[in-house]
Amino acid sequence: MDQITKRKWDKAAKSFDYMAGIGAEKRWAPRKRALFSHMDGEILFLALGTGLDIEFFPEHKTITAIDISARMLEVAKPRIADYAGTINALEMDVHDLDFPDNHFDQIYTSCTFCSVPQPVEGLKTLYRVLKPGGKLRMFEHTGSHFQPFKFMMDIMTPISGKLGPEMNRNTTENVSLAGFRILAVENIYMDIVKTITAEKPEQST
Numbered sequence: 001m002d003q004i005t006k007r008k009w010d011k012a013a014k015s016f017d018y019m020a021g022i023g024a025e026k027r028w029a030p031r032k033r034a035l036f037s038h039m040d041g042e043i044l045f046l047a048l049g050t051g052l053d054i055e056f057f058p059e060h061k062t063i064t065a066i067d068i069s070a071r072m073l074e075v076a077k078p079r080i081a082d083y084a085g086t087i088n089a090l091e092m093d094v095h096d097l098d099f100p101d102n103h104f105d106q107i108y109t110s111c112t113f114c115s116v117p118q119p120v121e122g123l124k125t126l127y128r129v130l131k132p133g134g135k136l137r138m139f140e141h142t143g144s145h146f147q148p149f150k151f152m153m154d155i156m157t158p159i160s161g162k163l164g165p166e167m168n169r170n171t172t173e174n175v176s177l178a179g180f181r182i183l184a185v186e187n188i189y190m191d192i193v194k195t196i197t198a199e200k201p202e203q204s205t
Contacts, residue, residue: 001068001093005117009049009069016050016072028139031188032056032110035139035195039063041105044129047112048089051076059084064104066092094122099129106130109138113171123178130200136180138196142171172196 012019033056040061045053048065049072057063062085067073070091080087092098094116107126116122126136172185172194180198187194 002095002117005093005115006068006070009067009115010071013050013069013071013075016075017052028188028193029056031195032139035137036108038135038137039106039108042103042131044099044104044107044126045087046094046107046109046126047115048073048076048087051079053110054079054083054087057083057085062086063088064099065089066094066097068093094125097125097129101128102131103129104131105134107134107136109136109140111139111141113138113140113174114142114169119169119171119174120177123174123180127179127200132200133202134200135183136175136196136198136200138171138175138198139193140169140171140196141193142169142191 032053036053036056037058039058043061043063045063045065048054048067049069054076065080065087067076067089068091073089073091076089080089095118107130113119113122130136172182175196175198176182179200181201182196182198184197185194
């Protein structure tokens with residue numbers, strides 16, 4: 001397990017809800033509910049954090065959720081308990097998933113791959129545990145191709161990356177590099193906040 005990343009998010013757990021849980025969650029709630037409404041079958045949710053996304057999950061699902069931070073999952077416990085379904089929360093690093101190949105029908109992420117230290121390698125691990133024909137559905141904030149935003153995000157990333165997310169990730173390209181087939185990309189706020197839907201090709205083994 002990446003101890004540097006673990007310590008970073010353990011440290012952030014106490015104040016995370018105050019930093020991320022008020023304006024942003026209200027603003028993106030309809031988009032997240034729409035994305036998560038597709039949940040079905042064997043589901044993996046990546047980076048549960050303090051559980052802010054749980055209120056947007058459809059009811060009566062069985063979800064495996066992971067996070068690298070045990071302290072984040074501790075904060076999430078009341079939200080997990082209140083969910084009208086089953087959430088099995090596990091402390092785990094995306095780079096070293098303890099699941100068999102071709103196990104999950106669907107994988108979901110929410111503002112996750114801005115913070116994964118080796119994003120393409122992490123996505124390759126998701127590819128491994130997803131069944132052929134399975135869907136990867138992501139709600140992510142990424143770098144921008146538009147100026148001056150691109151310049152600003154490139155400048156901010158060395159600082160933001162030490163405290164939390166990196167600002168200039170090209171997550172859509174990284175998904176393709178990991179072997180997924182991109183099905184749809186919807187820009188929600190400029191080209192910075194977006195949803196990405198991808199699949200593992202049927203012929204994959």
